[in-house]
Amino acid sequence: MKKKLGLLVFLLASTYCAAEEPPKLTVSSDGVGGVWLKLPGINEGESWIIQDSYDGITWRDMKAFVVPSFHAGALRQHSVRLFRASTRPLDSPQQLLTKARQNWETLGLTDYQYVPST
Amino acid sequence: MAAIKGGKVFEDFTIVTEDFWRPGRPKTVDQLFDSIQFAIDQNADSIDILYHPEFGYPESIQIDYDFTAADEEWLFRMLENPRPLSDHIGDAKTKWRANEKRNYRYHLKFVTAWWQWEGDVEVVDGVAKAIGESGPNSDHIVRTVEEHLDFVRTANTAESDVAALFDRSNGSPIFISKDWTWTFIDGTGEHYYFTNFVFTD
Numbered sequence: 004m005k006k007k008l009g010l011l012v013f014l015l016a017s018t019y020c021a022a023e024e025p026p027k028l029t030v031s032s033d034g035v036g037g038v039w040l041k042l043p044g045i046n047e048g049e050s051w052i053i054q055d056s057y058d059g060i061t062w063r064d065m066k067a068f069v070v071p072s073f074h075a076g077a078l079r080q081h082s083v084r085l086f087r088a089s090t091r092p093l094d095s096p097q098q099l100l101t102k103a104r105q106n107w108e109t110l111g112l113t114d115y116q117y118v119p120s121t
Numbered sequence: 122m123a124a125i126k127g128g129k130v131f132e133d134f135t136i137v138t139e140d141f142w143r144p145g146r147p148k149t150v151d152q153l154f155d156s157i158q159f160a161i162d163q164n165a166d167s168i169d170i171l172y173h174p175e176f177g178y179p180e181s182i183q184i185d186y187d188f189t190a191a192d193e194e195w196l197f198r199m200l201e202n203p204r205p206l207s208d209h210i211g212d213a214k215t216k217w218r219a220n221e222k223r224n225y226r227y228h229l230k231f232v233t234a235w236w237q238w239e240g241d242v243e244v245v246d247g248v249a250k251a252i253g254e255s256g257p258n259s260d261h262i263v264r265t266v267e268e269h270l271d272f273v274r275t276a277n278t279a280e281s282d283v284a285a286l287f288d289r290s291n292g293s294p295i296f297i298s299k300d301w302t303w304t305f306i307d308g309t310g311e312h313y314y315f316t317n318f319v320f321t322d
Contacts, residue, residue, distance in 0.1 A: 096161050096168045103170075104154050106177030116124045116209055116284060117150075117178075118201035 123148045124206070124284030124298070131282045131300070150178045150203055156195070160184045178203050206283060210274050213285075216292030217266055223247045224322035227293070230314040231262045238262060243321075262313070269294050269313070282310070293318050 094102065124131055130148045147156040157179065160168050167185040172178065182197035201209070223246050230239040238259050241252040249265045264272065270292075276299050277283040286296040293315065300310025 096157075096170065099170065099172060100154065100157050100161065103172035103177035103179070106173070106175065107150055107154070108177075110176050112150075112176075112203060112205070113128045114126045114205055115150075115203040116201075116206055116286075117199060117203040118286065119123065120198045120200045 124282075125149050125203075126282055131284070153179050153182070153197070157182065157184070160186065160195075173202070176202075201289070206277050206285060207274070209285065209287060210270060210277070213287035213292035213294070214270050216287075216290070217270065218292075220291055220320075222320050222322065225266070225318065225320045226252075227315050227319070228317040229262070230316075231259070232312045232314075233310070241317075245321075266293050269297065273297055288318070291318075 125148070128149060128151065147153045157168070157170060163186065165184050165186045166188045167183070169181075169183040170179055171181045173180055178199065179197065180199045180202075182195060184195040186193045186195075224244060226241060226243045228240070229242050231237065240259070242249055242263050243252050244250075244265050247265060247267075249263050249268070251259050251263045273283060273285045273294070280301065282298075282300045284296075284298040285294060287294055294313065295315050297313040297315075298310060
């Protein structure tokens with residue numbers, strides 16, 4: 004199923020290839036009608052995803068057509084590997100855990116209650 | 122509900138599956154962290170954790186050690202965040218007062234190591250009384266919701282281990298536990314179980 008995607012997917016295709024650090028994308032909305040991505044410093048727009056897969060943690064592969072109105076000329080296909088496009092940070096599970104533990108220990112809460120659900 | 126004092130669990134009233142609270146299951150936030158660390162060290166096939174961005178405690182945990190194996194996944198979600206009991210009491214009071222209800226009924230089961238009382242409590246115009254009471258006098262435990270909330274607040278001192286769970290919609294108590302922190306003979310303390318809560322006005 005095709006999804007609309009921000010123009011930055013196209014822009015990122017060239018940007019990412021040249022950059023050493025992977026771009027840090029975030030998804031600001033993700034629904035049936037399309038995916039809207041944000042990347043600081045790059046304008047947002049729309050395009051069509053023809054392939055979209057990711058491992059759920061560290062990477063995301065996308066192929067997208069740029070919408071003609073946003074890009075002169077015919078539809079062009081671009082393939083790009085993006086590090087995870089999500090609202091979550093890009094750290095590894097270990098980095099996330101270490102940071103979370105530090106935050107918890109900084110809070111210094113030893114007397115508390117919580118309610119879990121399983 | 123898990124209640125922790127000084128980093129140790131002293132009450133783990135079950136409103137979720139019994140399995141969750143079986144011995145060895147992580148209960149304190151530090152134990153939850155330890156279990157996540159274990160999954161990372163074991164290279165679990167899938168580790169998906171959401172942490173509170175500011176305070177760090179896990180808000181949801183989804184760990185699958187082996188995609189090919191069944192029944193070894195660990196799913197956890199924080200329904201009410203870890204906070205001091207005083208904060209929970211404050212929230213409960215706010216919710217209860219918003220109701221402006223003075224007539225209601227509930228079933229109470231009160232258990233200590235040497236005494237147990239169980240019966241219906243009716244509150245009319247803000248006054249609580251036991252319905253069809255027989256046996257030992259229960260005046261000291263038959264209370265309005267406001268009185269129960271005040272009891273929890275005043276009992277929550279350094280000398281006592283107090284835990285309480287409140288209804289998330291109206292703030293009425295579901296469970297209260299009180300035990301002395303230091304006693305020569307370690308008993309179970311006092312437990313209050315509230316069920317069948319209904320407004321009657």
